[in-house]
Amino acid sequence: MKALRGPFTPVFYAKIASQPIPKTIAFLMVFFLIISAVLALNDAILINPRLKFIQQWSMDNLKKIPAVEVKGGALIRPQETFMLEIGNNLSVFAVEPDRQKEADILAKYRNAVMLTSSQFVLQQTGRDSPAEVKRRDFDKTRDWKISPNESGFSLEFENNRIFFTPETVRKWFKVVAIFLFPAFLIALFVIYCFTKPLQILFFSLIGLMANAILKTKASYKQVFNICSYALVPPTTLVAVLEVFRLVLPGSWFLFSAIYTLYIFLGLQAAKAPKDQEER
Numbered sequence: 001m002k003a004l005r006g007p008f009t010p011v012f013y014a015k016i017a018s019q020p021i022p023k024t025i026a027f028l029m030v031f032f033l034i035i036s037a038v039l040a041l042n043d044a045i046l047i048n049p050r051l052k053f054i055q056q057w058s059m060d061n062l063k064k065i066p067a068v069e070v071k072g073g074a075l076i077r078p079q080e081t082f083m084l085e086i087g088n089n090l091s092v093f094a095v096e097p098d099r100q101k102e103a104d105i106l107a108k109y110r111n112a113v114m115l116t117s118s119q120f121v122l123q124q125t126g127r128d129s130p131a132e133v134k135r136r137d138f139d140k141t142r143d144w145k146i147s148p149n150e151s152g153f154s155l156e157f158e159n160n161r162i163f164f165t166p167e168t169v170r171k172w173f174k175v176v177a178i179f180l181f182p183a184f185l186i187a188l189f190v191i192y193c194f195t196k197p198l199q200i201l202f203f204s205l206i207g208l209m210a211n212a213i214l215k216t217k218a219s220y221k222q223v224f225n226i227c228s229y230a231l232v233p234p235t236t237l238v239a240v241l242e243v244f245r246l247v248l249p250g251s252w253f254l255f256s257a258i259y260t261l262y263i264f265l266g267l268q269a270a271k272a273p274k275d276q277e278e279r
Helices: 002-008 012-016 021-064 099-108 166-214 220-230 232-243 251-278
Strands: 068-071 074-077 082-086 091-095 111-115 119-125 131-137 144-148 153-157 160-164
Touching: 002 012, 002 021, 002 220, 002 232, 012 220, 012 251, 021 082, 021 166, 021 220, 021 232, 091 099, 099 111, 099 119, 160 166, 166 220, 166 251, 220 232, 220 251, 232 251
Parallel strands: 091 111
Antiparallel strands: 068 074, 068 144, 082 091, 111 119, 119 131, 144 153, 153 160
């Protein structure tokens, strides 16, 4: 924990400036893993209630799904409009064979999963972004159909049949909930391992300029070590903002400013012992 608190204190950089680079890389890996775990746990906690809602909604509406058949690149059945609203009525699952009515459904709902006479349509609307509509023609997919039964329905394609019942839905969501945190953890850790080293290399250029300005006379190894540990404060700040879902304007500028500040402070701290030795 001392190693994680240290980068927030400028005098700490004088201690790590000359340490072996493998030790610095090992620290970064541990730091990336900790930050990834915190964010993964936070995301899993936030998504879990949504999963429970989707699970309950699915179980409550399984029997309402109509018979659907897509064959030869066209919707065979149903030939009448079907709509099943989701949650707060801002989302909908719809079957609309009439192409002239598609736009009305997309305009009414923020999110929509819709089957038209010849396409699968997915509309998603972000909190602060316009609606994004994706379409896929049925002639680019294999024939398939949905057959209702007493407890739910079955999805048939080629020689396969998948049954959707309250029991199977419960089991699937239980599996998803178990693997949610590990999946987020692995994904975030991989992202950090690819993006953060690039940031360190970029800001090392700023470190070299700061080294010249401050006349620190630090080697590239020392600049790299300082820039690596200086990554901790701005990255931690961004993680805290994400956990509390806070959005600050110009967050990248703030990240860069804090990063650059700690690089200067770290180099200045590393310079102090040298100045004392020269005296």
